[in-house]
Amino acid sequence: MATKKKSGLGKGLDALIGGGETKVKPAEDKDAKTGYVEIDINKVEPNRDQPRKNFEEDALVELSESIKEHGIIEPLIVQKKDDYYMIIAGERRWRASKMAGIKTVPVVIKDYTDQEILEVSLLENLQREDLNPIEEAMAYKQLIDNFNLKQDEVAERVSKSRTVITNSIRLLKLDEKVQQMVVDGTLSSGHARTILSLTDHEDQVRMAERVMDEGLTVRDLEKEIKNLQKDSSEKNKEKKPGLDPKLKAVYSDIEEKMKQILGTKVSIIPKDSNQGRIEIEYYNPDELDMIVDKLQS
Numbered sequence: 400m401a402t403k404k405k406s407g408l409g410k411g412l413d414a415l416i417g418g419g420e421t422k423v424k425p426a427e428d429k430d431a432k433t434g435y436v437e438i439d440i441n442k443v444e445p446n447r448d449q450p451r452k453n454f455e456e457d458a459l460v461e462l463s464e465s466i467k468e469h470g471i472i473e474p475l476i477v478q479k480k481d482d483y484y485m486i487i488a489g490e491r492r493w494r495a496s497k498m499a500g501i502k503t504v505p506v507v508i509k510d511y512t513d514q515e516i517l518e519v520s521l522l523e524n525l526q527r528e529d530l531n532p533i534e535e536a537m538a539y540k541q542l543i544d545n546f547n548l549k550q551d552e553v554a555e556r557v558s559k560s561r562t563v564i565t566n567s568i569r570l571l572k573l574d575e576k577v578q579q580m581v582v583d584g585t586l587s588s589g590h591a592r593t594i595l596s597l598t599d600h601e602d603q604v605r606m607a608e609r610v611m612d613e614g615l616t617v618r619d620l621e622k623e624i625k626n627l628q629k630d631s632s633e634k635n636k637e638k639k640p641g642l643d644p645k646l647k648a649v650y651s652d653i654e655e656k657m658k659q660i661l662g663t664k665v666s667i668i669p670k671d672s673n674q675g676r677i678e679i680e681y682y683n684p685d686e687l688d689m690i691v692d693k694l695q696s
Contacts (some may be wrong), residue, residue, distance in 0.1 A: 462495035474505040574600035
């Protein structure tokens, strides 16, 4: 289990970048005033595990022109590897600099753990709003999976609520085609979260395509999904025999008990006399947090 750091990233990128040991080889020309080091741009390479995967070409061209005129205002954060420097923060500036034909780039050299590298990369992109919703979700999941962090620990490190982290990661349950629509910007995260109420991936794709083709708003989408689920429910009722009245009474009693415990509406939806599902309703993020706390206690 990873040890929770007192200094979390929630205090800002500068707080973490200020930590760690700056290691500079004697042969490198370190500016006494800025503390930056000028490195041959060909000795700098991206981090393959960095959260951001997509870079808009037009925005890079615009940044490249700015760098030609004004230079690189903010240095890259890098870590020394065997024969190159791996970018921790600043890949977009590096790409634009190569486009501009710049020969050297200013860097600050740090010595971080793998977890710190991922956290710095994630926070830099979040602060600049550079990540699309799927990249953001994948970065949160990577922190959880690779370093055994809990969602509330990730939330603290990036100054977000646990609900935001939870809802973000849920986007990864979408069909890959729908995820790509979010990455491409043809489907909003609001639409994507609404489509999550559909568990069948083919239904998810069909509904996402309808959003694109018909220009459905999130409210329109909610209505369409409710109609789809209602039709599906009615078809299932036609196929299956009615539930034993005695079991209905038992389920009703259980629903009432769970309602008292969780403080919200609970519904038991049986498939047959042996299996089914439980639906717990919430009406705002605070209620969701409260329900999660009660389930964990």
